[in-house]
Amino acid sequence: MGYSGFRVIKEALTGHKGWKPAWRDPEPQSAYDYIIIGGGGHGLATAYYLAKEFGKKRIAVLEKGWLGGGNVGRNTTIIRSNYLLDGNEPFYEYSMKLWEGLEQELNYNAMVSQRGILNLIHTDPQRDAFTRRGNAMILNGADAELLSVEQIKKEYPFLNFNDARFPIKGGLAQRRGGTVRHDAVAWGYARAADRLGVDLIQNCEVTGFRIENGVCKGVETSRGYIGANKVASCVAGSSPRVMSHAGIRLPIETTVMQAFVTEGLKPIMPGVITFGAGHFYCSQSDKGGLVFGGDPDGYNSYAQRGNLPTVEDVCESGMALIPALGRARMLRMWGGVMDMSMDGSPIIDKTEIGGLYFNGGWCYGGFKATPASGMCYAHLLATDTPHKYAAAYRFDRFRRGYVIDEKGMGPSPSLH
Amino acid sequence: MIINHPLLGPRDAQEFTFLGSASLIDRPDWQAEDALEQFSDYTYLRNDTGGENRELWFHEAGDRSWLVVTRNTFTHEITNVEMASDVARARGRSK
Ligand SMILES: Cc1cc2nc3c(=O)[nH]c(=O)nc-3n(C[C@H](O)[C@H](O)[C@H](O)COP(=O)(O)OP(=O)(O)OC[C@H]3O[C@@H](n4cnc5c(N)ncnc54)[C@H](O)[C@@H]3O)c2cc1C
Numbered sequence: 001m002g003y004s005g006f007r008v009i010k011e012a013l014t015g016h017k018g019w020k021p022a023w024r025d026p027e028p029q030s031a032y033d034y035i036i037i038g039g040g041g042h043g044l045a046t047a048y049y050l051a052k053e054f055g056k057k058r059i060a061v062l063e064k065g066w067l068g069g070g071n072v073g074r075n076t077t078i079i080r081s082n083y084l085l086d087g088n089e090p091f092y093e094y095s096m097k098l099w100e101g102l103e104q105e106l107n108y109n110a111m112v113s114q115r116g117i118l119n120l121i122h123t124d125p126q127r128d129a130f131t132r133r134g135n136a137m138i139l140n141g142a143d144a145e146l147l148s149v150e151q152i153k154k155e156y157p158f159l160n161f162n163d164a165r166f167p168i169k170g171g172l173a174q175r176r177g178g179t180v181r182h183d184a185v186a187w188g189y190a191r192a193a194d195r196l197g198v199d200l201i202q203n204c205e206v207t208g209f210r211i212e213n214g215v216c217k218g219v220e221t222s223r224g225y226i227g228a229n230k231v232a233s234c235v236a237g238s239s240p241r242v243m244s245h246a247g248i249r250l251p252i253e254t255t256v257m258q259a260f261v262t263e264g265l266k267p268i269m270p271g272v273i274t275f276g277a278g279h280f281y282c283s284q285s286d287k288g289g290l291v292f293g294g295d296p297d298g299y300n301s302y303a304q305r306g307n308l309p310t311v312e313d314v315c316e317s318g319m320a321l322i323p324a325l326g327r328a329r330m331l332r333m334w335g336g337v338m339d340m341s342m343d344g345s346p347i348i349d350k351t352e353i354g355g356l357y358f359n360g361g362w363c364y365g366g367f368k369a370t371p372a373s374g375m376c377y378a379h380l381l382a383t384d385t386p387h388k389y390a391a392a393y394r395f396d397r398f399r400r401g402y403v404i405d406e407k408g409m410g411p412s413p414s415l416h
Numbered sequence: 417m418i419i420n421h422p423l424l425g426p427r428d429a430q431e432f433t434f435l436g437s438a439s440l441i442d443r444p445d446w447q448a449e450d451a452l453e454q455f456s457d458y459t460y461l462r463n464d465t466g467g468e469n470r471e472l473w474f475h476e477a478g479d480r481s482w483l484v485v486t487r488n489t490f491t492h493e494i495t496n497v498e499m500a501s502d503v504a505r506a507r508g509r510s511k
Binding site: 240241244249250251252253254298299300301302303307309342398399411412413414 | 417428429430433434435436437452453456459460461462463464465466469471487489490491492
């Protein structure tokens with residue numbers, strides 16, 4: 001049954017007895033046409049679009065824990081399409097357009113909030129770089145606006161504008177950027193996929209692949225062997241582990257990134273802001289907590305927790321930009337393990353093994369990509385050709401020298 | 417994390433910067449027939465499957481030496497620390 005305002009009122013008047021579980025809890029079948037490994041945002045979106053856009057049947061999503069328990073439930077919920085490079089910007093702008101219609105599409109309130117994102121400028125060369133980036137965005141059909149200090153002061157009067165080392169000199173705004181309720185994205189896609197007949201199988205860890213004559217026939221799982229015509233890995237931070245079962249080495253290392261939230265405060269922060277001098281970004285959740293983060297911890301890690309030096313560094317950057325932050329108490333902090341690729345950009349591609357596909361390398365920016373990643377991966381699985389917006393996200397770009405290195409950091413995953 | 421520097425004793429990891437896998441010590445031969453393949457493997461492909469990891473750390477805010485740290489990436493426990501120069505020499509590198 002659909003969700004609507006009318007339904008909420010009706011249920012409220014009848015004791016909330018009509019709500020049903022949002023999705024089934026099926027037993028795994030012995031074989032499927034498509035198996036998607038990983039029930040995060042990307043895996044669930046892929047399953048949904050595969051069924052919806054490409055009319056495919058017999059699809060399963062295998063999740064080792066519970067749906068949405070990975071990075072889709074651990075990120076800082078920012079969406080934006082403010083990239084510079086040709087391989088990236090059309091893809092992220094496509095994703096932004098999918099976000100804009102997502103809630104109607106899924107009949108689910110994902111709290112898509114286009115409250116705007118503002119990247120602050122602190123030096124003249126940075127203004128040049130951001131102007132160029134803004135132009136690249138506009139050329140790709142996204143919106144971008146260069147703001148003066150006076151304009152920023154109207155929206156964010158509390159920022160430290162005259163800091164001796166890092167004065168604020170302007171900003172690059174994308175008004176269509178913003179935040180989305182991360183869990184609701186996983187739940188919305190899960191419910192919509194389930195309604196199209198996709199089996200969402202939780203507590204089912206993939207522990208190996210059955211590969212015969214260079215072709216993948218199915219997966220070994222904690223709930224037994226399951227056959228498949230096509231197997232699609234979509235496990236974000238666990239990518240190197242899962243793909244190693246097929247003997248595949250990846251241009252990816254896994255590192256940890258932390259996020260923080262303060263106690264609930266009255267509204268102060270209208271949109272998302274990023275500090276241009278240190279690595280710090282911040283927004284305010286609808287419950288009032290300031291949600292912020294900074295650099296990843298910077299070393300390989302599968303522990304879903306970070307270390308204290310990073311906490312200190314992030315808080316110092318935060319205080320440099322927003323002195324008032326020092327009055328707020330930090331309520332929670334957590335970490336997520338991220339699939340950091342060698343150039344900071346993702347991969348959506350076939351592998352050298354027949355019937356085995358790969359989606360990963362999202363670094364700390366894959367949440368905003370969720371709808372487009374699902375759509376492009378579904379396209380690849382259904383048609384065996386890359387989607388036009390993901391055509392650059394191939395494995396061979398590294399060997400061929402066509403890296404998409406937005407930050408110009410070179411092959412050091414922890415620096416992207 | 418505390419890194420037990422072979423020369424300086426226990427030091428806070430904050431004094432160090434991280435480079436990456438210790439496999440970067442084994443730079444391929446640029447004159448080999450398949451140098452292109454070897455270099456693209458060396459530069460881009462990793463086997464970061466979790467557990468014990470040998471990695472290069474630089475003591476930037478200290479004596480500026482390179483260390484090979486053996487660390488468990490599930491627990492962050494450090495089990496061995498060596499001078500990178502010793503490791504490289506033991507592998508036949510001149511410096
Ligand atoms: C602290 C933090 C902040 C972030 N902030 C942002 C942000 O503001 N904006 C943004 O765009 N991005 C952000 N990101 C990145 C973003 O969260 C990820 O890139 C994105 O969520 C990854 O895709 P996913 O949702 O499919 O991953 P996940 O939710 O991690 O899904 C992968 C799933 O695979 C499952 N899995 C793993 N191994 C197996 C196995 N063997 N068998 C079966 N299942 C398995 C896992 O349990 C998990 O549920 C942030 C990340 C972190 C850690």
